[in-house]
Amino acid sequence: MPLPEALRVLQAHRQDSVVISTMGAAREWAKLDPSPLDFVYVPSSMGQAPSLGLGVALAQPARRVIICNGDGCMLMNLGSLVTITAAGAKNLVLVVVENGIYEVTGGQATAAAAARREDGESLCFADMARACGFTSVFEFTALDDWAARCEEVINQPGPVFICLKVEWAEGDVSPRSPGPASERVARFMEAVQL
Amino acid sequence: MYSGEEMVDLLLELGITHVVWIPDSTFGEWDDAFTRSEQVELVQVCREGEAWAIAAGLYLGGARPLVVIQCTGMFESGDALRNAVHDYGLPLFGIVGYRSYLNSETLPGDTCLRFTEPILAAWDIPSVFIDEVGKKPLLQEHYRSCQQGGHAGIVLMAEGRA
Numbered sequence: 001m002p003l004p005e006a007l008r009v010l011q012a013h014r015q016d017s018v019v020i021s022t023m024g025a026a027r028e029w030a031k032l033d034p035s036p037l038d039f040v041y042v043p044s045s046m047g048q049a050p051s052l053g054l055g056v057a058l059a060q061p062a063r064r065v066i067i068c069n070g071d072g073c074m075l076m077n078l079g080s081l082v083t084i085t086a087a088g089a090k091n092l093v094l095v096v097v098e099n100g101i102y103e104v105t106g107g108q109a110t111a112a113a114a115a116r117r118e119d120g121e122s123l124c125f126a127d128m129a130r131a132c133g134f135t136s137v138f139e140f141t142a143l144d145d146w147a148a149r150c151e152e153v154i155n156q157p158g159p160v161f162i163c164l165k166v167e168w169a170e171g172d173v174s175p176r177s178p179g180p181a182s183e184r185v186a187r188f189m190e191a192v193q194l
Numbered sequence: 195m196y197s198g199e200e201m202v203d204l205l206l207e208l209g210i211t212h213v214v215w216i217p218d219s220t221f222g223e224w225d226d227a228f229t230r231s232e233q234v235e236l237v238q239v240c241r242e243g244e245a246w247a248i249a250a251g252l253y254l255g256g257a258r259p260l261v262v263i264q265c266t267g268m269f270e271s272g273d274a275l276r277n278a279v280h281d282y283g284l285p286l287f288g289i290v291g292y293r294s295y296l297n298s299e300t301l302p303g304d305t306c307l308r309f310t311e312p313i314l315a316a317w318d319i320p321s322v323f324i325d326e327v328g329k330k331p332l333l334q335e336h337y338r339s340c341q342q343g344g345h346a347g348i349v350l351m352a353e354g355r356a
Contacts, residue, residue: 039254045277048247051239055251055259058212058237079240083248087237181282185254193256 001143003097003166004028007068009143010095013151017064017093018056018192022049024103025068025095027175036191039184042175047076050084050094057089060192064091066154071098071125072110078128081161085133090158096125097166103173129161136160195220195327195351198227204330205234205260208337212237212252214245215262218291220353224262242267243274249286250278261288264353265310268317275317279346287337289349290314295325296354314350325352 007028010019014035021029022041030040039056041049053067074081074096084092100113100122109115112123126139136156140146146164153162178184196204201224205213214237217225228236239245242263249259263271268290278284294304314321322336323329333349340347 043277043281045243045247045274048243048274048277051244051247051274052251052254054237055214055248055253055257056255057251058235058248059252059255059257077241077244080244083237083239083244185282185284189254189256192254 001166003169005143006146006164006166009147009150013154017066019066020049020053021068023070023073023175024169025070025097029068030178036187039188040178042177047073049073050080054084054087054089054092057092058087061091066093068095071096072102075110075112081129081132084159092159093154095162097164098125099166099168101168103169125163134159134161139163141165198224202227202231202234208334209258210234210260211257212259213262214239214248214259216242216267218264220291221262242271246271246274246278250284253284264291265293265306269313279319285340285344286346287340289351291353292350293353295352319346319348321348321350323350
């Protein structure tokens with residue numbers, strides 16, 4: 001499914017959730033109508049978006065926190081899947097948008113992608129999440145299926161793991177910071193702590 | 195150097211809400227007291243880079259976290275530390291164990307003794323060094339000073355085992 005459309009579906013159902021986005025997801029999320037509860041995690045420490053989101057979720061247990069992560073990012077911090085389930089963050093939704101490549105650096109395949117595997121089979125992020133203790137795990141390939149079930153799955157008992165199989169983007173794929181970090185931090189803290 | 199109970203009392207005095215950590219053989223002795231504490235929440239990570247990012251999220255959400263890791267974990271977690279403290283300017287605070295400083299019998303020639311202080315200096319985070327029991331007040335003083343100044347801080351704590 002196209003990433004921009006996949007994220008528009010999520011935006012339509014987010015309500016008053018915090019949304020933390022990074023890399024390709026941040027690039028596309030920043031094009032949508034902004035919310036003070038958005039944290040576009042650019043610049044990032046690649047791989048750390050789920051951990052950042054876990055911190056917010058633990059500090060604000062009454063607020064749902066949705067993290068939009070890439071598959072390359074997820075591979076950089078697979079231990080965070082274990083940390084999240086150990087912490088028992090029931091208000092956390094981790095969305096991995098999987099395209100099998102490092103899009104921002106020019107489209108090189110990740111180590112989990114079929115192109116890098118001797119057996120030609122890509123690794124399954126949903127299975128990884130289950131093995132790390134997630135019990136609410138979902139995977140969507142078709143946009144209409146995701147659109148039909150998004151509201152239902154993000155409201156499942158958390159932590160929730162969702163893998164969205166998305167297409168490669170073309171053109172200018174670099175995420176850009178939407179403004180000075182210190183100003184964005186101040187605005188986000190004010191909104192999230194209300 | 196300090197008991198777990200002493201550390202919990204100290205954290206409560208400072209208003210710390212969460213300890214984000216990976217225990218090492220020295221800090222691990224604090225585990226029972228941290229786990230028993232109902233006022234300080236313990237968040238155990240799998241790798242130290244997570245600790246800085248979780249602490250960043252906790253801070254953004256209004257909590258007051260403390261990161262507790264060994265110097266080896268500080269080496270590993272440099273990019274997460276850089277991002278949270280320097281890109282976003284978050285006043286995160288950590289206790290970093292200085293492996294082998296008091297006793298290098300377990301790991302003779304431990305290169306932590308060579309790299310810990312230069313790397314900490316390279317990250318440009320104000321730090322104090324506690325290498326004896328009587329210096330515990332430095333921790334409170336440094337924490338309060340960093341919070342008042344709105345910047346990050348680290349307490350480097352000497353350890354005697356690997």
